[in-house]
Amino acid sequence: MIKLVNVTKKYGNNSLALENVELSIDKGEFVFLVGKSGAGKSTLLKLLTRQEKPTEGQIMVGGKSIVRLSNKEVPLYRRKIGVVFQDFLLLEDRTVFENVAFALEATGTSPKEVKKIVPQVLQKVGLAKKTNSFPNQLSGGEQQRVGIARAIVNRPEIIIADEPTGNLDPKTSKEIMRLLSDINERGTTILMATHDIEVVAYMRKRIIALKNGQVFRDIDKGGYEDADL
Numbered sequence: 001m002i003k004l005v006n007v008t009k010k011y012g013n014n015s016l017a018l019e020n021v022e023l024s025i026d027k028g029e030f031v032f033l034v035g036k037s038g039a040g041k042s043t044l045l046k047l048l049t050r051q052e053k054p055t056e057g058q059i060m061v062g063g064k065s066i067v068r069l070s071n072k073e074v075p076l077y078r079r080k081i082g083v084v085f086q087d088f089l090l091l092e093d094r095t096v097f098e099n100v101a102f103a104l105e106a107t108g109t110s111p112k113e114v115k116k117i118v119p120q121v122l123q124k125v126g127l128a129k130k131t132n133s134f135p136n137q138l139s140g141g142e143q144q145r146v147g148i149a150r151a152i153v154n155r156p157e158i159i160i161a162d163e164p165t166g167n168l169d170p171k172t173s174k175e176i177m178r179l180l181s182d183i184n185e186r187g188t189t190i191l192m193a194t195h196d197i198e199v200v201a202y203m204r205k206r207i208i209a210l211k212n213g214q215v216f217r218d219i220d221k222g223g224y225e226d227a228d229l
């Protein structure tokens with residue numbers, strides 16, 4: 001599903017964010033991306049969303065190279081990917097329904113379909129009762145559920161989550177992880193960058209650890225003690 005071959009990313013001339021990264025993630029996997037601040041996690045995620053291009057190397061997603069996509073091809077490629085952020089990034093002046101609807105409208109879904117699909121997705125993330133609330137009327141966990149609803153509403157093949165529990169307390173984090181886990185079990189590949197040792201420990205999923213821009217551990221299901229988070 002995702003394959004990086006010899007990927008190097010330099011910002012400008014001096015800043016080496018990733019160096020000769022090789023990794024392969026199968027369809028349906030749940031993978032944690034860990035590593036100290038500056039290790040290169042966000043850079044790797046940005047390469048996958050095509051916010052950045054590698055300086056060297058090849059990136060394949062679903063069997064196709066994304067390195068040479070033209071600017072015109074990027075929006076269609078991005079429909080494969082749902083993104084979840086640490087600080088939710090909701091539209092504050094729109095309701096929960098409208099926040100999720102917006103993502104569907106952006107892919108050209110008809111108003112009739114939007115009316116049908118949004119309530120189904122809100123039900124799935126446990127927010128059916130908050131349809132008409134505004135983000136500032138929701139708890140952090142509820143806001144992240146909206147973020148997840150928005151990420152899955154176009155049925156992406158991959159979810160990229162950048163510190164999705166970073167602003168949540170441990171109990172709420174656990175609920176959000178359960179939701180992501182359910183989504184993963186229905187077939188969506190998930191790549192999640194995190195510093196949250198507790199989450200990584202109890203989820204027992206594959207862990208890819210970056211250090212100074214290189215993959216230095218790739219651990220199957222658990223074993224976080226070695227991950228150097």
Ligand SMILES: Nc1ncnc2c1ncn2[C@@H]1O[C@H](COP(=O)(O)OP(=O)(O)OP(=O)(O)O)[C@@H](O)[C@H]1O
Nearest residue numbers: 011015016017035036037038039040041042043044
């Ligand atoms: N736009 C940029 N311009 C120049 N250097 C950058 C840029 N973005 C990141 N870097 C550098 O690349 C390296 C990797 O940064 P990156 O943000 O990928 O790390 P990270 O593991 O995501 O860190 P954090 O956990 O703090 O988010 C760092 O040395 C950083 O300073």
